[in-house]
Amino acid sequence: MDYALFYFLILGFAIFMYTLLDGFDLGIGILFPWFDNNEERDHLMRSISHVWDGNETWLVFGGVILFAAFPSAYATITSTFYLPIMLMLFALIFRGVAFEYRFKSDTSKKWWDLAFSSGSTIAAFCQGLILGSVVEGIPANASEANSLIWLTPFAILTGFAVMAGYALLATSYLYMKSRGEIQLRVAKQGRFLLILVILAMGAVSIWTILDQAEIRARWFDGLNFLLLSPLPLASAVLSYIAWKCFASDHKAKHESWPFWCSAGLFLLGFAGLVVGLFPYLVPRQMTLWEAAAPDSSLSFLVYGIVIFLPLICAYTLWGYRVFSGKVEDYEEGY
Amino acid sequence: MELDVAILSRIQFAFTVSFHIIFPSITIGLATLIAIWEGLWLKTHNPYYLQLAKFWIKPFAITFGTGVVSGIVLSYEFGTNFSRFSDIAGPVIGPLMAYEVLTAFFLEAGFLGVMLFGWQRVSPKMHFSASLIVAIGTWISAFWIIAANSWMQTPAGYEIVAGKFHVTSWFEVIFNPSMPYRLAHMLLATMITASFLVAGISAYYLLKKQHINFAKKGLSMALWSALIFTPLQTYVGDLHGLNVAKHQPIKLAAMEGIWPEWEAPVPLLLFAMPNMEEERNDYEIGIPHLGSIILTHSLDGGVQGLKSVPPEDRPYVPLVFWSFRVMVAIGIGMLFIAVCGLLLRHKDRLYENKAFLLLTTAFTPMGVIAVLAGWYVAETGRQPWVVQGLVRTMDVTSLLPAEKVLFSLIMFVVIYSLLLGVYLYFMGKLIKKGPPKMADLERQLIGMKAPGYALAWVKNLKHQEQGDK
Numbered sequence: 001m002d003y004a005l006f007y008f009l010i011l012g013f014a015i016f017m018y019t020l021l022d023g024f025d026l027g028i029g030i031l032f033p034w035f036d037n038n039e040e041r042d043h044l045m046r047s048i049s050h051v052w053d054g055n056e057t058w059l060v061f062g063g064v065i066l067f068a069a070f071p072s073a074y075a076t077i078t079s080t081f082y083l084p085i086m087l088m089l090f091a092l093i094f095r096g097v098a099f100e101y102r103f104k105s106d107t108s109k110k111w112w113d114l115a116f117s118s119g120s121t122i123a124a125f126c127q128g129l130i131l132g133s134v135v136e137g138i139p140a141n142a143s144e145a146n147s148l149i150w151l152t153p154f155a156i157l158t159g160f161a162v163m164a165g166y167a168l169l170a171t172s173y174l175y176m177k178s179r180g181e182i183q184l185r186v187a188k189q190g191r192f193l194l195i196l197v198i199l200a201m202g203a204v205s206i207w208t209i210l211d212q213a214e215i216r217a218r219w220f221d222g223l224n225f226l227l228l229s230p231l232p233l234a235s236a237v238l239s240y241i242a243w244k245c246f247a248s249d250h251k252a253k254h255e256s257w258p259f260w261c262s263a264g265l266f267l268l269g270f271a272g273l274v275v276g277l278f279p280y281l282v283p284r285q286m287t288l289w290e291a292a293a294p295d296s297s298l299s300f301l302v303y304g305i306v307i308f309l310p311l312i313c314a315y316t317l318w319g320y321r322v323f324s325g326k327v328e329d330y331e332e333g334y
Numbered sequence: 335m336e337l338d339v340a341i342l343s344r345i346q347f348a349f350t351v352s353f354h355i356i357f358p359s360i361t362i363g364l365a366t367l368i369a370i371w372e373g374l375w376l377k378t379h380n381p382y383y384l385q386l387a388k389f390w391i392k393p394f395a396i397t398f399g400t401g402v403v404s405g406i407v408l409s410y411e412f413g414t415n416f417s418r419f420s421d422i423a424g425p426v427i428g429p430l431m432a433y434e435v436l437t438a439f440f441l442e443a444g445f446l447g448v449m450l451f452g453w454q455r456v457s458p459k460m461h462f463s464a465s466l467i468v469a470i471g472t473w474i475s476a477f478w479i480i481a482a483n484s485w486m487q488t489p490a491g492y493e494i495v496a497g498k499f500h501v502t503s504w505f506e507v508i509f510n511p512s513m514p515y516r517l518a519h520m521l522l523a524t525m526i527t528a529s530f531l532v533a534g535i536s537a538y539y540l541l542k543k544q545h546i547n548f549a550k551k552g553l554s555m556a557l558w559s560a561l562i563f564t565p566l567q568t569y570v571g572d573l574h575g576l577n578v579a580k581h582q583p584i585k586l587a588a589m590e591g592i593w594p595e596w597e598a599p600v601p602l603l604l605f606a607m608p609n610m611e612e613e614r615n616d617y618e619i620g621i622p623h624l625g626s627i628i629l630t631h632s633l634d635g636g637v638q639g640l641k642s643v644p645p646e647d648r649p650y651v652p653l654v655f656w657s658f659r660v661m662v663a664i665g666i667g668m669l670f671i672a673v674c675g676l677l678l679r680h681k682d683r684l685y686e687n688k689a690f691l692l693l694t695t696a697f698t699p700m701g702v703i704a705v706l707a708g709w710y711v712a713e714t715g716r717q718p719w720v721v722q723g724l725v726r727t728m729d730v731t732s733l734l735p736a737e738k739v740l741f742s743l744i745m746f747v748v749i750y751s752l753l754l755g756v757y758l759y760f761m762g763k764l765i766k767k768g769p770p771k772m773a774d775l776e777r778q779l780i781g782m783k784a785p786g787y788a789l790a791w792v793k794n795l796k797h798q799e800q801g802d803k
Contacts, residue, residue, distance in 0.1 A: 050447030053402055057443045061435045063409045068432040071424025078413025078420075079732040085414055086742045089407050090749060096403035097753065100396045104760055296501045297425040301432055308436040315444045322448055322455050 003298035007069035008279075008288045010305055014065055016270055018058035019127075020169070020263050025052045027170025029095055029120020030163055032113065034189065040182060041113060042103075047177045047327045049099050054316060056092070068301055073281040073291035080138050081130050084150050088126035095119030124166045125159040132158030135208060135273070137283040154207055161200035165266065168193040172258035175246065177327050190246040190258055198239055201269055205232075208276065214284070215276035231272050238264045337736035340728050343415040346743045348713070350407055352706060353750045357401030359705040362476055362521070363528025364394045365469035367559075372462045381772055382551045387465075388778075389548070389769035390532065393761055395450055400757055402443075404750075415739065419720060419730035422498045423486075426507060430482040438475035442468050453778055473521065480520055484513035486721050487712070488581045494724075511581050515574040516712075522567045523708065525559065526668060527701025532556040533671075534698025535765055537691040548769045550685050553694070557675035557684075564669045571665070572628070579629055582722060583638040584647065585715035588654035590625060590637075591615050598636025600625030608651040613641055649717040657710035664704040671697060 025048040035041055048055075066074040078085060098116035105112055132155030139149070171190035175183060209216045219225055242261035245254045279287045292298065368387050375383035409431065413420045420428075448456060448464040456464070491506025492499045501507055536552035539545045579586045587593075591606045593613050601620035609616050626635040640648050671694055678684040685691075720727040770778070 050451040053399075053446055054440070054443035056402070056406065057435065057439050060406055060409050060439060061432075063413075064428065064432045064435050067409075067412065067420060067424055068428030071428055072421050074413045074424065074428075075417035075421040075732075078410055079415075079417035079734060082414050082732070082734055082738050082742070085410055086745070089410060090745055092406060093403040093749060093753070097396075097399055097756070100399040101756065101760055104392075104396075104763065293425040293428065294495070294498075294500045296504075297429050300501070300504050301429045304429075304433050304436045308440075312436070312440045312444070316440070319444050319447050322452055 002289075003295060003302070004069075004289050004292040006302070007065065007292070007298065008281075010309075011062065011065050011069070012270070012274060014058055014062040016267060018055075018062055019165075019270070020266055021051070021055035021058055023166045023266065024048070024169040024173040024259075025055055026095075026120045026124045027166035027168070028174070029117045030124060030167045031170050031174075031186075031189065032117035032120070035182075035185075038109070043178065043182060043327055044174070045099065045102060045116070047174060049103075050323055051320065052096070052099055054319065056096070059092075069293055069298060070281055070288065070291035071293055073286055073288075076138065076282050076286065077134070081133065081150055083148075084126045084129045084133075088123050088130075091119040091122035091126065093119070095123065121163065124163045128159030128162030129155045131162060131273075132156070132204075134283060135212070135277065137212075138285055140285060154204075154211070157200070157207065158204055161197070161204055164193055164196045164200050165262075165269075168197050169259070169262050169266070172242070172246075172262045175258050176256045179326055187246045191243060194239060194242055194246070197265065198235075201235070201265075205272065212276070218276055228272075228275060231268050231275070235265055235268045238262075238268070337740060339734050339736040339739055340731040342736060342739040342743055343731040343734075344727060346739060346746060347411055347415060349743070349750070350404065350411060350746055351713075352709070353754070354401065354404040354408055355705060355709055356702050357397050357404065358472070358476070359524050359527050359702055360397045360531060361394060361401055362469075362472040362524035363526070363701075364390060364397070364531070365465070365472050366525065367528055367532065367555075368394060369462070369466045369469040372465050376458060376462055381775065382548060384775055385548055385769050385772065386552055386555075388775060391450065392764050396757060396760055396764075398442075398446065400753060404753075407746075413732075415732050415734075416720075416730055417732040419725070422725065422730065423721060426485060426492060426499045426501055427482050430478050430485070430508070434475055434478035434482075438471045438478065442471035442475070445471070476520055476524070477517060480517045481508045481510075481513055483712075484516050485510050487516070487716055488512040489721055489724060499721075512574075512577050515570065515577045518570045519567070519574050519708075520705075522563050522570060523701070523705050525563045526567060527705060529556045529559040529563065530668065530671075530694075530697050530701045531699075533560060534695050537694035538698070538765070539768070540685055541688070541691050541695060545768050546685075553685065554679075557672060557679075560668065560672040561676055564665070564672045567665065568669065575629065576631075579637060582716065584640060584643055585649065585654065585711075586629070587638060587640045587642075588649050588651045588715055589658040589711060590629070591618075591651065591655045592625075592637060592639040593641055594639040595642040596636055597639050598626065599623050599634040600629060600637055602628060603655075606655065608655050610645075610648075610651055613645075647718065649715050654711055654715045657707040657714070661704050661707040661711065664700050664707070667697065668700065668704075 028044050028048055032041065032044065035044055063074075066077070094115040096119075098112045098119065102109060102112035102116065129150050133150040133152065135158070136149075136152060136154055168190065171186040171193055174186040175190060178186065209219060219228060238261040242258045242265075245257040245261070277283055279289070281288050281291050368390055371383045371387040371390075374380070375387065412427070445464040445467040448461065449468050452461060452464065485507055488511040490510040491501060491503035493502050494500070532552050533556035536549040536556060539549035540553065575586070578589075588608075590600065591603050591608050592600060593615070599622065601622045602624035603615070603618060603620040605617065605619040606615035607617050623633055625637075626633060629635065629637055640651065671690075674690055675684060675694075678687055678690055716722055718726050718728065720730060
């Protein structure tokens with residue numbers, strides 16, 4: 001297998017892990033306005049305060065894999081999407097420090113609540129904007145123009161779609177981690193968000209297929225649609241299961257199912273995206289082979305990935321197991 | 335005035351990276367100290383060690399958090415503001431940073447959760463392991479980022495193919511000529527920074543006559559650590575200086591304010607105003623021959639001066655010259671405190687001498703300032719090059735409209751000022767609150783599965799309810 005393809009898969013893995021893991025904790029920030037008393041907000045924060053840092057590391061990992069393996073694509077994408085990336089970083093700063101300061105504050109708690117929820121929401125929206133504009137394609141030398149190519153109607157739609165998706169992940173995560181009243185509430189919210197996400201996925205898919213001839217051809221030429229039909233079909237099945245399990249009279253063993261179904265939906269949506277865009281890293285401009293770093297760099301990093309990535313997954317999983325079970329509201333922090 | 339996007343990008347990078355380095359320079363050393371205290375507690379069961387660990391873990395957490403969020407910015411800024419640099423040097427710098435993420439960032443983040451929140455969920459030994467792993471993670475992180483930065487100072491193991499760097503030997507890239515010295519210098523600096531932070535706060539408590547036993551233990555340990563690391567740093571700093579003289583003579587000339595193409599013997603300048611236009615120093619005060627002794631280890635040794643290269647190849651001399659002096663002056667002050675500490679300890683006056691405690695308190699943030707000054711020497715001294723002798727910084731910034739960068743720069747200045755204010759406010763608050771009480775320490779350590787847990791939980795609940803009323 002050639003190196004470029006290997007790194008393309010690793011990059012995909014990094015992006016997927018990021019959207020899944022930081023997805024649910026950004027999503028909790030998006031849900032924050034719907035939980036307006038202090039105890040509930042403490043509960044929500046407690047459910048992720050030990051994992052947010054690790055989750056956000058996947059964003060750094062995605063960035064440096066792009067930098068290391070596809071430096072030309074990293075250079076083009078980051079400088080073209082200068083403003084949405086900067087906005088995302090500012091937002092991530094606010095929500096990140098809110099974890100540290102919120103529990104230590106007496107009078108400024110409401111400001112940290114605002115920093116956390118608006119930071120999470122804006123970061124998610126910016127990620128959606130970037131995703132949407134990558135799908136639409138980047139004209140050459142876009143970074144030099146004082147253009148707002150990332151602020152198109154389509155990109156705004158994907159921005160809201162990503163927000164809805166993250167919020168869905170958050171409700172399904174909280175469904176596992178909480179009890180009683182909060183659990184009932186997130187189940188209801190989860191069902192609502194599930195509908196929203198399905199509508200958003202449908203709208204984004206149809207818009208893309210109408211708008212992008214290459215992607216349309218990829219999906220509908222010859223027997224392609226027959227081969228690709230498992231993607232939308234599986235999405236429908238997973239949505240149905242998630243809907244069923246988001247029940248108020250749940251059985252304990254099904255508590256984690258909505259989360260895995262939502263994760264599955266993310267994976268399928270992501271797969272659908274890659275099917276449409278492959279082999280472009282910068283659509284219609286740069287394929288993964290054109291952007292790849294020289295073999296001397298790619299071969300060097302393979303060892304690190306093969307050895308450390310499984311280890312990372314193992315101890316990350318261990319970390320989640322240490323904190324498995326319901327959130328304990330009066331557990332001591334550090 | 336016409337806004338120059340390259341200048342704006344450079345200011346923004348300098349500002350964001352300066353802000354960022356404040357936090358790792360504290361956490362690397364502090365993580366190590368916390369792991370040591372926790373280890374000592376496990377070994378001796380002396381509760382003061384636990385109290386030290388449990389107190390300092392709080393400042394550590396907010397420092398680490400701020401370091402994380404400001405660090406994420408940097409990993410994207412290479413591309414957003416220096417896209418042409420990323421394109422040509424990505425094959426060298428990219429994999430080094432990827433290794434940093436793979437071997438250090440995930441490790442730190444993965445075990446930080448357990449270190450901060452897992453006291454009641456894992457055994458004391460497992461908790462100690464988590465703290466130790468976080469400390470080791472910070473060290474590994476320093477290894478890779480210093481390797482990448484040192485390669486930009488003294489590039490090796492590369493060839494240039496079609497205008498881009500290709501690696502011929504990764505060993506030479508990582509262990510490039512300046513890397514061992516710079517790594518040792520930085521790691522020692524972080525240990526010293528953390529030591530003076532702990533010493534300073536402990537001295538403050540002693541002055542205020544608060545938490546006496548806790549403060550004594552902290553001051554004593556921090557000063558032992560300072561006594562070991564500051565002399566060692568002097569020695570490593572000297573070796574590092576010789577390495578700069580060999581590989582980056584113009585940076586050295588700027589540090590020492592040496593203008594002639596070749597100067598011998600070299601004086602050591604205590605004061606001077608380097609004058610870039612007239613290519614000389616104003617108001618120079620120096621000690622003859624001392625420069626030669628320090629730089630060449632001989633009485634009359636000579637060094638290359640700034641005029642040996644054309645003006646466009648010289649850094650901005652006053653900044654390099656004065657940053658270097660600030661760093662060295664703080665270093666001398668630290669050495670003085672460490673030695674005074676030893677003498678006072680000998681006379682049994684370490685915890686009573688007011689002047690000494692005041693001076694030590696004043697030195698609380700000095701490690702951070704010295705680290706910043708040192709990095710200014712390293713980074714501005716390398717200019718106008720981004721990769722020494724090969725790539726000019728001005729040639730590789732992103733071709734962006736200046737307004738975009740101006741906007742982000744203003745935002746960074748506003749947000750980071752706010753962040754620094756908040757950070758200092760909460761640090762002050764934690765210091766005012768003081769270490770956890772011994773009785774609380776016991777309760778906090780009851781395991782989740784232990785019989786006492788439910789009881790402690792109920793007690794805590796009552797406590798909270800009373801608090802609400």
